[in-house]
Amino acid sequence: MKSIKTQITIEASPEQVWAVLMDFDRYPEWNPFLISVKGEPVVGTHLDNEIKTSEKKIMKFQPEVLVAEANTEFRWIGKTFVKGLFDGEHYFLLKSDSAGATTLIHGENFTGMLSGVIMKMIGEDTIKGFELMNEALKQRVESMRKEVEHAG
Numbered sequence: 001m002k003s004i005k006t007q008i009t010i011e012a013s014p015e016q017v018w019a020v021l022m023d024f025d026r027y028p029e030w031n032p033f034l035i036s037v038k039g040e041p042v043v044g045t046h047l048d049n050e051i052k053t054s055e056k057k058i059m060k061f062q063p064e065v066l067v068a069e070a071n072t073e074f075r076w077i078g079k080t081f082v083k084g085l086f087d088g089e090h091y092f093l094l095k096s097d098s099a100g101a102t103t104l105i106h107g108e109n110f111t112g113m114l115s116g117v118i119m120k121m122i123g124e125d126t127i128k129g130f131e132l133m134n135e136a137l138k139q140r141v142e143s144m145r146k147e148v149e150h151a152g
Contacts, residue, residue: 002119004127005107008134012145014071014094014102020141021074021092030140033129041068047076054125063090086112104137106130 010017020026024037024047032052039047046062053059063078066089075091093105108126110119 002110002115002123003107004110004123004130005105006127006130006134007103007105008138009097010102010104010138010141011100012102012141013100014096016145017094017102017104017137017141018071020137020144030136031133032136033133039065041065041074043068049078051129053122054128063088067091080112080114084112086110086114086118104134106134 022041024039024041027037028035034049035052035058036050037047038049039045041047043065045065047065049061049063051059051061061078063076065074065076067073067075071094073091073093075089077087077089079088080086088108088110090108091106095103095105097103107130
């Protein structure tokens with residue numbers, strides 16, 4: 001199995017991070033990597049996702065939601081053409097720390113006969129995309145949290 005794992009600390013509660021992460025309609029406003037998600041974050045449903053690569057290419061895929069545990073974990077699996085050829089299990093894990101911040105662990109596990117070859121082609125670009133998304137999510141959540149604090 002080939003894996004990508006990134007993480008970032010967000011100065012907000014898991015509930016605040018989850019709210020932004022699950023607000024698919026607003027992804028085009030802030031997300032530079034996963035630019036569109038349509039569907040419901042419900043186990044067993046399929047999403048219509050679009051990612052933008054560093055070459056500005058748009059890739060579309062329809063993963064199946066595997067886990068949707070509020071404020072804790074969101075996970076899906078995507079397949080290319082035939083199951084077992086190149087499958088990616090994408091995940092977002094939210095872990096609260098004692099200071100009230102949230103660690104987002106964002107990764108993907110790749111399996112299948114072509115996983116090694118394809119990972120050599122897309123691995124670096126995918127890591128960059130995850131990191132860009134993580135940073136954009138952090139900025140979005142933290143700026144929204146500050147707006148709420150200033151309004152109150």
